[in-house]
Each structure stands twice: as structure tokens, then as C-alpha cells.
Amino acid sequence: MWGARILFRCERPTGAFCLNIFGQTAAVLPKSAGLRLYSGWMRIWSAHPSLLDRRALIACWRESLLAQKVLRGLTRGYTNHPQLIRFRAHSQPVEAIGAYLHGLADEAQLRGYSFNRSLITAERGKNLEPIAVTEGQLAYELSFLAHKVAGRDADWEPILTERLAKFTQAGKPAVHPVFEVVPGEIEAWEKTKEF
Numbered sequence: 001m002w003g004a005r006i007l008f009r010c011e012r013p014t015g016a017f018c019l020n021i022f023g024q025t026a027a028v029l030p031k032s033a034g035l036r037l038y039s040g041w042m043r044i045w046s047a048h049p050s051l052l053d054r055r056a057l058i059a060c061w062r063e064s065l066l067a068q069k070v071l072r073g074l075t076r077g078y079t080n081h082p083q084l085i086r087f088r089a090h091s092q093p094v095e096a097i098g099a100y101l102h103g104l105a106d107e108a109q110l111r112g113y114s115f116n117r118s119l120i121t122a123e124r125g126k127n128l129e130p131i132a133v134t135e136g137q138l139a140y141e142l143s144f145l146a147h148k149v150a151g152r153d154a155d156w157e158p159i160l161t162e163r164l165a166k167f168t169q170a171g172k173p174a175v176h177p178v179f180e181v182v183p184g185e186i187e188a189w190e191k192t193k194e195f
Contacts, residue, residue, distance in 0.1 A: 044083045044100070046133045046141050048174050049107035051163055053149050053156040061104050061115055068097045068121060082189035086131050096131060098122025100178045134184030138175055140192065147195040 044067060045052060045060050052060060067084055069075050071093045078084075090096040101120045108115040142164070149156050167174040173181040186192060 043141075044087075045145070046138050046175055046179050047145055048163075048167070048176055049104050050110075051142070051145065051160055051174055052107070053145075053153045053160070054111075055152065056145065056148065057104065057107060057111075057113075061101070061108070064097060064101050064104060065119055068094065068101065068119075071097055072121065082191065085189045086133070086187075090131055091129065092125070095122045095125045095128055096178060099125040099128050100176060103176050103178060128178070130180035131178055132182045133175060133179040134187060135181055136185035137187045137190060138173060138181055140186045140190065142174060144193070144195065 043060070044064055045056065049057060049060075063083070066075075066078065067081075067087065070078050070081070070084060071087060087093045087096050087100075098120050099122070102117070102124045105115040105117050105120070146157075146160060149160055164174055175181055
């Protein structure tokens with residue numbers, strides 16, 4: 001598993017869950033988030049954060065914080081992880097992952113989660129050059145997300161379908177704002193799965 005030791009604990013009288021990463025509180029989530037501990041393959045999604053179900057959003061936050069630490073040279077592990085290739089190729093990798101994290105935190109805030117923005121080391125990059133993501137990669141990730149959601153969160157399925165339809169109607173790709181869609185197949189670094 002690529003990730004850090006994560007602990008959820010009920011800390012507040014309201015029953016809120018705290019997500020602790022590297023000994024710091026990274027997020028405070030309402031009890032209604034219905035969290036369970038999860039360990040397994042995680043990813044830095046190309047898809048727009050509004051499409052991610054709660055598990056994908058929280059796992060992506062945790063994964064991206066670790067990616068930020070790797071890109072800053074603060075850990076010796078995970079330096080060759082395939083999810084980091086596209087950020088490393090950017091002229092400003094730390095700023096790019098920071099902008100990515102801000103996008104996740106924005107979505108979390110809309111849902112009533114409290115992701116700890118002080119853990120993001122880069123300011124919001126307004127003039128940051130976008131990272132290219134291929135059409136094939138985005139299509140694969142959206143299919144994979146739909147497959148994952150179908151197996152774990154039946155309540156999110158219609159929300160995902162509705163939100164994808166809104167992107168289609170608007171003529172916009174359903175991609176995280178830090179990315180720009182370009183023609184192409186699934187990225188060479190992707191470890192595809194049959195589903």
C-alpha cells in the first residue's frame with residue numbers, strides 16, 4: 001500500500017472523525033460521513049473532485065499529502081511511484097500538487113468536511129501551467145471510479161451520473177482544474193485493471 005499510517009478517532013462531543021496524517025490533524029469530518037478504515041491502492045485522480053465519492057475524496061487527500069511530501073524531498077519512500085510522474089514533469093511540481101490539494105479541499109469544504117489547508121505548502125497557483133492528461137486516461141479513471149462506486153456506495157451512483165451529465169451538457173471535460181485534457185490513450189504509467 002502506498003500511504004501513511006492513518007488513524008480515525010472520535011475526538012469531539014459531536015462525534016466528528018479526525019483524520020491524522022504524520023501526527024497532524026489533516027481533516028475533520030462529520031459523523032454523517034459514514035467512514036470506515038480503508039487500506040489498499042489509492043490514486044491521485046484526474047477526475048474533477050466533485051465526482052469523487054467520500055472514500056475516494058478522503059483517500060485522494062491523504063495520497064496527495066504524501067505525494068507533496070515526496071515532491072518536497074522529505075521522505076525517502078515512494079519516490080518512484082507512478083502517480084508522481086506527471087507532477088514531476090511539471091516545471092513547478094510542488095506548486096502543482098499544492099494546486100491539486102486546494103481543489104480537493106475546496107470540494108471537501110462544499111461537503112462540510114474540514115480538510116486542514118495548513119498542510120498544503122504551496123499557495124494556490126493562479127497562473128500555474130496545467131498538467132496534460134490524455135482523453136484515454138480520463139475515460140479509464142471515470143470508468144474505474146464508476147466501478148468502485150457501484151461496489152461500495154449505491155447512494156453516490158446517481159449523484160455521479162448526474163454530475164457527469166452536467167459536465168457533458170456544459171461541453172467541459174470532467175477533469176480536476178489542475179489538468180488539461182489532450183488527445184491520447186491511457187497513460188503508460190497507469191496500472192490498468194479489468195473490471
